[in-house]
Amino acid sequence: MTSTEFSSMVQKISKSLKPVALNLTRDADDAKDLVQETLLKALLNKDKFKAGSNLKAWLYTIMRNTFINNYNKITKRSSNIDSTEYFQYFNTDENYIAKNGAVYTFVVSDINEAIAHLNEEYRTPFMMYYIGFKYLEIAEKLNIPIGTVKNRIHIARKELKQVLKIYELNG
Structure with a gap:
């Protein structure tokens, strides 16, 4: 075929x-x-x-x-994620703590720093989506079109992937 x-x-x-x-x-x-x-x-x-x-x-x-x-x-x-605060990035749930606490601390720190360095117009919809808001809810809360929400989340993901590519798994 x-x-x-x-x-x-x-x-x-x-x-x-x-x-x-x-x-x-x-x-x-x-x-x-x-x-x-x-x-x-x-x-x-x-x-x-x-x-x-x-x-x-x-x-x-x-x-x-x-x-x-x-x-x-x-x-x-x-x-x-604690949804009462948009920008509380990670809980310190024991199930997600790496055996090597120092490595875990560095990884979380790098992720938080990368998110903090995102432009505000990308960070806000990204974090709202991350904590569970639907595209339509984000669009309504931020008073922007749903297509803009999707685009901003896509750009935020792309930027984070680029900044955090040192953590990319091989294989």
């Missing part, structure tokens, strides 16, 4: 993904994000799809797994 054929088939099926995503997320914006992320993963991993198998089921599986992974990330974030 060529890339064009695959893309065409995915595009035809993509319309049926939105109701399922909406059922999972219970939020229109999150459903759109989930569908978009599902389609991106499908297109990036088209070589893993076996021609002749059920493409729709494959896409639903990608969507379900993506939703579960995102849900787990959000609940993990929410449980480790």
